[in-house]
Amino acid sequence: IILKQSVSQMNEVVITAGSFEASDENRAAILKPLDIVTTAGARGDIAGALQALPGSQPQNEKEGLFVRGGDAVESKTIVDGLVIQNPYDSSVPDIPQRGRFTPFEFEGTIFSTGGYSAQYGQALSSVVDLTTWNRFSEINAHTVGVTPLSLTYGRAYGTDDMTYSVRFDVTDLQYFQEANNEGIFKDFVKSNTDFIDAPAGYKINTSFKKKLSEGILKYYGRYQANKL
Structure with missing residues (x-):
């Protein structure tokens, strides 16, 4: 048996590493201002409209977003990348308060009930990401x-x-x-x-x-x- 040498040249091969985008826009609920004010029972309130989405539980005696059994303090509100420490009006016992912001102040509202990206950090149950108009x-x-x-x-x-x-x-x-x-x-x-x-x-x-x-x-x- 006689083996003959054969040389083959491959075409150019480009290897691209996978990329990760630190954004929730592709896997979260995105609401426009009109979506919020036309949601039945929301009373034109951002949190009221988000309580109608899957994963959140409406509360009749306390303001805030309660998501998948978590407490309201585990739901963070972010405006243009800044965490808002108190996004609701002053609390009154047994009466839920409205949010401090109106829907038309923002271009869009991104609501994630889990699986949000690492850009938010900390142990949270949900994130409300608000983007102001440009x-x-x-x-x-x-x-x-x-x-x-x-x-x-x-x-x-x-x-x-x-x-x-x-x-x-x-x-x-x-x-x-x-x-x-x-x-x-x-x-x-x-x-x-x-x-x-x-x-x-x-x-x-x-x-x-x-x-x-x-x-x-x-x-x-x-x-x-x-x-x-």
């Missing part, structure tokens, strides 16, 4: 809102590289409680809680954005006073 446009608007519970006035102004807004909210539950418990609605919509001195308060929200050469400068401020 858009700029010419705007000059006034808004006024009137409800049985509150009065609202807003002012917004913007150009191609700068925007600012301010909003005033005044709330008083006294008249609403009297209408429900003693007035024309007492036989139909009686309140579960009858306050001796009904809650009241006001809040001021301000925002400012400026486009810079290497990014965007953002400022969000809020002042709130309550009588509970």
Whole structure:
């Protein structure tokens, strides 16, 4: 048996290592502002809308997100990468409070109930990742809102590289409680809680954005006073 030498040349081979993206957008629930305000029972609240998603348990006596048996402190709220230590209004015994943020302040809401990436760290049961708007446009608007519970006035102004807004909210539950418990609605919509001195308060929200050469400068401020 005679063996002959044979030489074969392979074409170019490119080996690429697998990549890991530290992001939850591909495996988490992403809600737009309209998704939140149109969710039944959410009352226009971000946490209220997220409680309707699989994995979260609604609570009737305490604010916060309770996910897969975890406590509310295990659910972190993050705005543009910053952890918000207290994303809800001042707590009242046995009455859940609304969140401090409104849905239209954010471009999108990412909600993960487990399996989130390493960028968040710590032992958490869920993550609510909120992203503020980066858009700029010419705007000059006034808004006024009137409800049985509150009065609202807003002012917004913007150009191609700068925007600012301010909003005033005044709330008083006294008249609403009297209408429900003693007035024309007492036989139909009686309140579960009858306050001796009904809650009241006001809040001021301000925002400012400026486009810079290497990014965007953002400022969000809020002042709130309550009588509970």
